[in-house]
Amino acid sequence: MKRLLVVRLGSLGDLVHTLPAVSAIHRTFPAAEIDWLVDAPHRDFLALVPLLASVIVLRDRSAGAWLAARSELRARAYDVALDFQGLLKSAALARLSGAQRVIGFTRKAAREGLAAPFYSMRVEAGAGQHVIEKNLALAGSIGAATDTLEFPLIQTDSRVVTAVRDALARAGLPATYALINPGAAWPNKRWPPAAFGRVAALIRDRHGLASIVLWGPGEQEMAATIVQSSAGAAVAAPATSLHDLVALARHARLIVSGDTGPLHIAAAVKVPAVGLYGPTNPRRNGPWSEQDECISRYDACDCHYERRCRRDDAHWCLGSISVDEVAAAIDRRLGQAVNPATA
DSSP, X not given: OOEEEEEOOXXXXXXXXXXXXXXXXXXXXXXXXXXXXXXXXXXXXXTTOTTOSEEEEEXXXXXXXXXXXXXXXXXXXXXXXXXXXXXXXXXXXXXXXXXXXXXXXXXXXSSSGGGXXXXXXXXXXXXXXXXXXXXXXXXXXXXXXXXXXXXXXXOOOOHHHHHHXXXXXHTTOOSOEEEEEOOOSSGGGOOOHHHHHHXXXXXXXXXXXXXXXXXXXXXXXXXXXXXXXXXXXXXXXXXXXXXXXXXXXXXXXXXXXXXXXXXXXXXXXXXXXXXEESSSOHHHHSOSOTTSEEEEOGGXXXXXXOSSOSXXXXXXXXXXXXXXXXXHHHXXXXXXXXXXXXX
């Protein structure tokens, strides 16, 4: 096999969960060129993946963008295209690549059953499998050895790490820190900012760690609320790129977050994680390490994999997670005794 196409357009967390499969393919076929087709908003993340020969970007949803991608893909003459996304859109793009073989999931295992007819070979994946296991099954279908789990991300330098440590020093906080990530694209994945603030205070008091609050576009106010609610235990991060985020994560001692990209990036670089889950299933989408902690309301949730909660604010699933539950999960994950004087 000379050239292979990976189709995984988004989202950020799902890209992270595809990395072990791509690493397995590279280990098994080191001479093969691996390209990745991705949506434009996620191209910067793939710049951190050292195994790729080329990144093909689908610029937008227009017919012109599809035609441009098709032209670029066909010029590469792929032996095989693997659709890790399992959507009608991704399956169609995999077929349009002109690859000799187009491999995806069975109708039952694909996210959209209508994707399956586009494939020349279909791979079964068990119900309830973690996405990483599902992706490894797809890699295994072409003979990749999937017994080793790796998240290949380059080491990055970032001035943001220095800026964060300077901010902690000015605030009189420890240089060692946890990351708190309150944002998420889905509103029903966001835990209340004031609760995150109280958790930051407990992280400092119980474990001697400052907290750095991550934020994205439109989330500055959320980050400010956490800092104000933290009794001086947290500072807001500067504006960060994905390169900055990876660098910050490599120096962190913990991340507390809902089910979103920064959680999975941090877990990929082996940061101890505590995840807060409502509409998504941590058994399918949670951090991979068995040591990581997930607090889940999935079994009680009425809006599985929907962006907005169907309930009113008083009965919102994620809102029922208490600060004490999160603090206990952090204690377990960090494996440190709690000082009775501060408990």
